[in-house]
Amino acid sequence: MTARHRRAVITGVGAVAPGGIGRDAYWDLLTAGRTATRRISLFDPAGFRSQVAAECDFDPLAAGLTPQEARRMDRAGQFVVVAAREAVADSGVELPGADPERVAVSIGSAVGCTTGLEEEYAVLSDGGRDWLVDHRYGVPHLYGYMVPSTLAVEVARQAGAEGPVALISTGCTSGLDAIGHGVQLIEEGTADIVLAGATDAPLSPITSACFDAIKATTANNDDPAHASRPFDGRRDGFVLGEGSAVMVIEELESARRRGATVYAEILGFAGRSNAFHMTGLKPDGREMAEAVRVALDRARLDPGDIDYINAHGSGTKQNDRHETAAFKRSLGQRAHEVPVSSIKSMIGHSLGAIGSLEIAACALALRHQVVPPTANLSTPDPECDLDYVPVTAREHRMDRVLSVGSGFGGFQTAMVLGRPAAAHGEAA
Incomplete structure (x- = not known):
């Protein structure tokens, strides 16, 4: 089969989203037209121009992570691992039975482990008072927070993927571009199975301050449920959110041979x-x-x-x-x-x-x-x-x-x- 005839299809979907953890809860929220925006609870937003966001009601242990995994991973890492596990289970693909060198990972992220980095900086600098930080107070996994590719590595570790593993960071198109990269791996014949998606957990004081400075986010703090108003004449900026989605992408003929249910083909x-x-x-x-x-x-x-x-x-x-x-x-x-x-x-x-x-x-x-x-x-x-x-x-x-x-x-x-x-x- 030549590369141009290899077709990439989605056979599994996993999601960690505001208002719904898991694919079904996410879809229920969307089709009901419910908004998941509210006053920020992950930190005290008082003093910020925009004080609302779409937060995930996420408990890493309830979502199936071990205490060790929850301690090791930044919030964005926790999201993407949980979403990837759901996608694999949804697809029915047996990763232990697959050739690990034919399994790839392509994950997107715009801001990497922002939450973990900001939390650790606050500790190391004693709340920002010390210019020279004391490294002895840093967690052992701090280096992993500084390297965005850690997010893709966590998914690869979960999947036992030994094929290409990449972190795609192209700002707000990272999620689309990471999936596009995964499709290219299928089409060119480099991989037969790709876990592709993206994750970000940017809800932190530093992110809010950055968007406040350019007045890109909404100042509609009194009515969070109606603050995000795309295409509406009364809109005044976007609402920050967080979350992750991961897809299992397979070569079509391979998916058909194992009787997989196909959501869609990426054309x-x-x-x-x-x-x-x-x-x-x-x-x-x-x-x-x-x-x-x-x-x-x-x-x-x-x-x-x-x-x-x-x-x-x-x-x-x-x-x-x-x-x-x-x-x-x-x-x-x-x-x-x-x-x-x-x-x-x-x-x-x-x-x-x-x-x-x-x-x-x-x-x-x-x-x-x-x-x-x-x-x-x-x-x-x-x-x-x-x-x-x-x-x-x-x-x-x-x-x-x-x-x-x-x-x-x-x-x-x-x-x-x-x-x-x-x-x-x-x-x-």
Whole structure:
């Protein structure tokens, strides 16, 4: 079988998300249109401009980690290991029986072990009072917190993966890009099984201070449940979140031979950069549109073949208008006909992790034929004039879906997924 005929499919999904630990709880939250945003409880947010976030109600021991694992891993590491375990169990793949050199790991993260690093700095510096820190007070695993690749290594250790192991860090597109890298490993023949996804646990004082400084996050502290308002004319910034999603990605024929249930096939993937500004976006959406165009070309699809768009939809005016323009530019009239929604309205923006959570949502949407809504959308921005599926989930016939991501640094990523039979016009 030549590399170009190798097809990558999702056979397992695991999730740790705000408002729901586990794949089923996550999907229930999305389809119910519930928001998981609230006043920050992980630290005292008093004094910060934005005091709300979408937190995970996560207990590492209740989630199946041992006390030793919980002590060793940063919160982001705990998330991704739990999500990976669920994905493997969901897929039914027997990793002990697989060739370990044909099992790979591709994990994305924008900010690595931020929580552990900040906590340890506070201890070592005596609350920031000491310029010269005393290393003797650091935990033995501090070096692991400083090296983001530790997150991918933890998943590889759990899976017994001896193939390629990578940590992809491209800001807010990290989750999409890590899955795209995993797909490439399948297609080129380097691996037969890939655990791909992303994780971030950025809810910490340093992260809040950074986004406060540029006024990117919402100041709607009095009404946390309605603070995340993508495409709404009253929005005033995004809501920070946290979480992880991991997919088991396999070569299609191998998955069929073992009788695996396939959620979706990943048909096309492309990334572009605007080479423009660290946080700014050009209003015409040209770079995102180009990523969408190339992803469709690689999938051998036309704009009319897309049945749903999972938007980046961060809830900033700049981003929402930028990607609305990108959809019109890349899809033409189809942009006005296809439903578009942003799940960040419910689970916030978990930076590098969000792309993986969005791909998990797309896979589940294809499975259940339901489009998650854009919660809190009641006063549409006139410049965002597409069908954003306000408030309520919608049953909808879907064969192929598009998911996009946009990140600081100018990163723009697009990925196309399809129902396993419909992807190539096969009989369902």
